[in-house]
Amino acid sequence: MKEKIDGQKVLGLYEKMFLIRKYEEKIYFLFLEGIMPGTIHQSQGQEATAVGMLYDLRKEDYMTSTHRPAGHCLAKGVTVDSMMAEMFAKKTGCCKGKGGAMHTGDISVGAIPAIAIVGGGIPVAVGVGLSCKMRKTDNVVVCFFGDGATNEGAFHESLNAAAIWNLPVIFACENNLYGASTHIRQVTKIKDLAVRGDAYGIPWEIVDGNDVIKVNEAAIRAIERARNGSGTTFLELKTYRRSGHSRNDACGYRDKKEEKEWFEKDPLTICKNYILEKKITTLQKLEELEKKVLDEIDNAVEYAKSSPYPEPQDALTDVYFEGGK
Amino acid sequence: MSIAEALREAIKEEMRRDERVFCLGEDIDVEGGFGGAFTVTLGLSKEFGHERILDTPISEIMIAGAAVGAAMTGMIPIADVQYGDFLFCMMDQMANNAGKMTYMSGGTVKVPMVMRAPVGATTRGAQHAQSLEGFFTHIPGLKVICPSTAYDAKGLLKTAIRDENPVVVFEHKLLYGSKGNRAEKSALSPVGEVPEEEYLIPFGVAAIRREGTDITIVANLLMIYRAMEAAAILEKEGISVEIIDPRTLVPFDYETVINSIKKTSRLMIVEEDTRRNGWGAEVAAQIAEDAIYYLDAPIKRVATYDVPIPFAPVMENFVVPSAQRIAEEARKLMNS
Structure with missing residues (x-):
């Protein structure tokens, strides 16, 4: 790792990643307890991609996400309370109970409600980028998608369009090796997905997606290009999900040796070791920071539990825009 | 005035009125080109430039998705397909994103976009001929309009552009009154009076x-x-x-x-x-x-x-x- 990153920033990156990890773990246990309806697609193991990519964005910048959106949304600034309440299907949720886990978002902080059709958010990100450019802002868009999405037509149409129009869109491919249970090797001939950028004339980088500092450095380069009008970048962030694809997935399709190798490269452990080795802070201080995060999550659970459910008839509103109430 | 001209007038007036309004689609105003498959957007880039009259690659998923994304973040896109049948290529974006985004977000997001689509059988065979109104009326969250006169075409399209929701506009190939090499052999091309002064036609009034x-x-x-x-x-x-x-x-x-x-x-x-x-x-x-x-x-x-x-x-x-x-x-x- 390079030394130039500010120690306080590393702590900030760690704190966000820790929040995501513990939020996801809390959701997992609450889900097992049967408290939450629906299904879950969790992002443990992929905290570094979410936080590294989004840490330097402004509130006015945008992010599009996928069926696995919790990390992205927390990193973009959606509140833990409103996300937790949405998971509990409460009226106070970030989507008023109408979205659920797979559509988590809050446009007021630039988190476009997550689009859970694989590849479906990529053309939307092109439109958001077009809007940023046409409105003459220097805002940018980070567009997350998985390895599986790179075989969707929407991916190819979108990269091509963003390239020809020089849009401020950063395509962030979280390559966690699996589309549900299918290994990327089984469905894609090329070794590195990033090289697909060449097909569209888009600069690309392959990044260690479990090293938050490396992800963040690549993100800063791409954000700078996007802000100054130099256009699109494609980043392939190599990572791994610690969880299953969705609920009740024991990952029987994964090689145990592969799992072991990746689990040893845990993004939180890597970052924590860095902090302690560089003596950015003490273990005690770090644990205090962690305690604060855990309290925030516990408070969010209380908030969600004590929040009201929507009325059944609320289902009939918001089909059309009613003024953003 | 023909329907094609009336639609063009509506787009022109709304683009003058509101700088958030822009057009995107295939072949919509390439120099020496068609001005859209039926000339509706012909010549608009002269006044508004190619940034606001945006010719796209042949990428229907992207066109619809980009319209959704732009609409969600402060723009008012008027997208089009050359033939209504091509809407099938963008069905995920139209049904899952355009139609559901406001709802899924608990009413916090709006998608003020227009998607224009020519329909009707005109001896082009099965893939440039279908009328798809039924499909789109079935999708919650979309509005569906079908102007059949020049007066309606202008007034309804202006209302569609000002609507805060996604509106699909079905237009008929034999009613446009397209001219030159885009004219239709068996066209009816009704010509109608369109007043000078501005008017809007509300939705839901037969x-x-x-x-x-x-x-x-x-x-x-x-x-x-x-x-x-x-x-x-x-x-x-x-x-x-x-x-x-x-x-x-x-x-x-x-x-x-x-x-x-x-x-x-x-x-x-x-x-x-x-x-x-x-x-x-x-x-x-x-x-x-x-x-x-x-x-x-x-x-x-x-x-x-x-x-x-x-x-x-x-x-x-x-x-x-x-x-x-x-x-x-x-x-x-x-x-x-």
Whole structure:
């Protein structure tokens, strides 16, 4: 790792990643307890991609996400309370109970409600980028998608369009090796997905997606290009999900040796070791920071539990825009 | 003024009024090109530049998705497809994103976009011919409009552009009045008066195209004109036909239809969309639920047969409702 990153920033990156990890773990246990309806697609193991990519964005910048959106949304600034309440299907949720886990978002902080059709958010990100450019802002868009999405037509149409129009869109491919249970090797001939950028004339980088500092450095380069009008970048962030694809997935399709190798490269452990080795802070201080995060999550659970459910008839509103109430 | 010109006027006025409005689509104003498949956007880049009249790659998923993304974040895109059939290529974006985003976000996100699509059978074979109104009326969250005159085309498109929701505009190839090498051989190209001063036409207000006392015909787009032709034939036989153009399918003006059948006691629905589960089926069902006691005869649907549109004119003319077929069905309805 390079030394130039500010120690306080590393702590900030760690704190966000820790929040995501513990939020996801809390959701997992609450889900097992049967408290939450629906299904879950969790992002443990992929905290570094979410936080590294989004840490330097402004509130006015945008992010599009996928069926696995919790990390992205927390990193973009959606509140833990409103996300937790949405998971509990409460009226106070970030989507008023109408979205659920797979559509988590809050446009007021630039988190476009997550689009859970694989590849479906990529053309939307092109439109958001077009809007940023046409409105003459220097805002940018980070567009997350998985390895599986790179075989969707929407991916190819979108990269091509963003390239020809020089849009401020950063395509962030979280390559966690699996589309549900299918290994990327089984469905894609090329070794590195990033090289697909060449097909569209888009600069690309392959990044260690479990090293938050490396992800963040690549993100800063791409954000700078996007802000100054130099256009699109494609980043392939190599990572791994610690969880299953969705609920009740024991990952029987994964090689145990592969799992072991990746689990040893845990993004939180890597970052924590860095902090302690560089003596950015003490273990005690770090644990205090962690305690604060855990309290925030516990408070969010209380908030969600004590929040009201929507009325059944609320289902009939918001089909059309009613003024953003 | 032709419908193509009226649509162009609407786009022009709205783009002048609001700098958030822009157009995107394939071949919409390339120098020396077509100005869209039916000339609607021809020449607009002269005034507005190519940034706001944005020619795209042949990438329908991207066009629709980009329209959604731009609309969600402060712009008002007017996207189009060259032929309505291409809407199928972008169905995920239209149904899952355009139609659901406001709802999924708990009403916090708006998607003020317009998607224009030419429909209608015009001897191009099955993939440049389908009328898709029925598909889109079935998708919650979208509005669906179908202007059949120049006056309506301008007033409804302006309303669509100002609507804060996604609006799909179905336009008919034989009604545009496109000129030059984009002219259609068998086009009707109705020309209509369009006032100088600004006007908007609200959604959900039908127009009575012809007054009559014996049968109410509800029809849209080209079928309005076919029904008018049929009505002229029937008039000579002593059958008086009232013709209602709903103008917008979502929302739909049931009140005007019910008021008409109170008078005529007979209802026929004519659509160029295929019959099975079409918008006409929905209208028939709704009238049956709400107003069946005003009727003295079963509701009659006249629609394109449930086949892909064939190429041979002799077959195409057979499957799409003609004035003769409408008249024949009307006679049967009078006797039932």
